[in-house]
Amino acid sequence: MLSxxxxxxxxxxxxxxxxxxxxxxxxxxxxxxMVISDRENAxxxxxxxxxxxxxxxxxxxxxxxxxxxxxxxxxxxxxxxIVLAGFLSILKGDLLxxxxxxxxxxxxxxxxxxxxSGMYGIKVHQAAIEAGVKYSGCTVHFVDEGTDTGxxxxxxxxxxxxxxxxxxxxxxxxxxxHRALPEVIQWIxxxxxxxxxxxxxxxxxx
Ligand code: GRF
Numbered sequence: 123m124l125s126x127x128x129x130x131x132x133x134x135x136x137x138x139x140x141x142x143x144x145x146x147x148x149x150x151x152x153x154x155x156m157v158i159s160d161r162e163n164a165x166x167x168x169x170x171x172x173x174x175x176x177x178x179x180x181x182x183x184x185x186x187x188x189x190x191x192x193x194x195x196x197x198x199x200x201x202x203x204i205v206l207a208g209f210l211s212i213l214k215g216d217l218l219x220x221x222x223x224x225x226x227x228x229x230x231x232x233x234x235x236x237x238x239s240g241m242y243g244i245k246v247h248q249a250a251i252e253a254g255v256k257y258s259g260c261t262v263h264f265v266d267e268g269t270d271t272g273x274x275x276x277x278x279x280x281x282x283x284x285x286x287x288x289x290x291x292x293x294x295x296x297x298x299x300h301r302a303l304p305e306v307i308q309w310i311x312x313x314x315x316x317x318x319x320x321x322x323x324x325x326x327x328x
Pocket of ligand 1: 130131132133134135136137166207208209228229230243296299
């Protein structure tokens with residue numbers, strides 16, 4: 123059983139999709155052991171509370187180093203995987219070492235486009251539309267010391283249509299996020315990801 127900590131900052135629609143995929147049996151041999159937020163009013167916390175999943179809030183104002191250490195204490199020895207699902211703070215220090223290649227993030231663009239420091243939320247989709255690209259999407263990647271620089275695991279693509287607003291695009295990408303994140307979690311549960319240099323390769327199902 124793969125034990126997961128899901129880290130959120132907002133609505134938690136990606137958390138919801140993980141939970142629903144577990145409920146429906148599409149996501150097998152996984153459990154969400156805890157949900158951690160860096161904002162006490164994150165709506166996603168209720169999605170965990172109503173299922174009696176333990177929730178914790180860290181104070182992001184204490185700074186990345188401090189709350190990353192706090193998170194390490196919460197997860198150490200209790201979970202196998204940390205999933206950043208709309209978590210807006212940057213993780214640092216020993217947490218990254220202790221959970222090397224065991225922290226994944228979902229970003230709402232096709233990395234390396236429209237990512238990095240300050241690129242989050244609606245800004246990502248505004249930038250994609252302004253750049254005139256014809257396709258966008260989402261990326262699931264491992265988390266390293268940089269911002270959105272870790273090894274790419276999976277991407278799903280959506281078209282950008284004539285007259286799309288950033289909100290239209292955000293909605294279309296979010297639908298794909300809800301597929302991409304459970305897919306990657308399943309691959310990790312099945313131990314099908316192999317890291318070769320800077321590349322993540324998906325191996326055959328055993
Ligand atoms: C998503 O687009 C995610 O990629 C981004 O935050 C957004 C909100 O996610 N990092 P959620 O509804 O809170 O899961």
